[in-house]
Amino acid sequence: MIQLRKKVLEELERRNYSQATARAYVGAIRRFAEYFRCSPDELGLDRVREYQLHLIQEHKLRPKSMLVQMCALRFLFLKVLKRGWSRDDLPLPRSVHRQVPVVLSQDEVVRLIDAAPNLRYRTILMTLYDTGMRRSEVCQLRPEHVDKGRMMIRIPRGKGGKAREVPLSFQLLEQLRTYYHSLRRRNGWMFPSGQAKRADDPMTDKTVWHACEESTRRAGITKPVHPHTLRHSFATHMLDNGAELPVIQVLLGHDDPRDTMIYLHLSTRKLKSAPSPLEMFDLARQTGPEPAAS
DSSP: OHHHHHHHHHHHHHTTOOHHHHHHHHHHHHHHHHHHTSOGGGOOHHHHHHHHHHHHHTSOOOHHHHHHHHHHHHIIIIIISOOOOOGGGSOOOTTOOOOOOOOOOHHHHHHHHHTOSSHHHHHHHHHHHHHOOOHHHHHTOOGGGEETTTTEEEESSOGGGOOEEEEOOHHHHHHHHHHHHHOSOOOSSSSBOSOGGGTTSBOOHHHHHHHHHHHHHHHTOOSOOOHHHHHHHHHHHHHHTTOOHHHHHHHHTOSSHHHHHGGGGTOHHHHHTSOOGGGGSOOOOOOSOOOOOO
């Protein structure tokens, strides 16, 4: 099982999965192995189906939790163990509904950034919002990825290992420069780890989460704010300011345009441009007496 866990972690890293996803997948695979008390590479499709029914019938897992479990097993058997199964052999729950993301107003974004308790957290928040990068991509940012000549930031390994570029604003460039010059110790990462025992590593996604949580608390914002909230806010505000969906899709690194279309439901500009049904009619103004109270 130790060797298999190592293979899973290596494959997750190779495909640039986030640290949070890696933890969730490894935990799901460990629980699967513990249920049958043997290494998963010794188990077949019938055992996977048995385990799926066990989770549904005995643990009463909700569809969202089942989705994580089955995605982890799909990754294990299809990507790591290279079993010749189809994706339909490992079905995902159908009743998982996509929730509408939380989006901050532009005023709330300003309050959040201004409430950051230190230069490091402020720079993290500005980078998340100004580029729409995922938290794992911010963690992996290096100084050489910042192209000052072209005013672009290169993301060499985004989700799924795919590269892309995002625009770099002058304001963010100055913030990154100020922050980087303030570092007492540099290890090749834009945001180096603050732990002495991990001196050569970048910061973890826990640091990014804490930057959001602490700044949200200090700003007095009641909405739930996490790193992806700033990514959602970036895309929605871009749409509000006239950017087209295909451009936003490229900037976010979405393969499927349907993943980007959700921001149509969040765009204030798009929603306000929809005509009111009542305004389509020329209703006569009421001039009679008010009806008596019942």
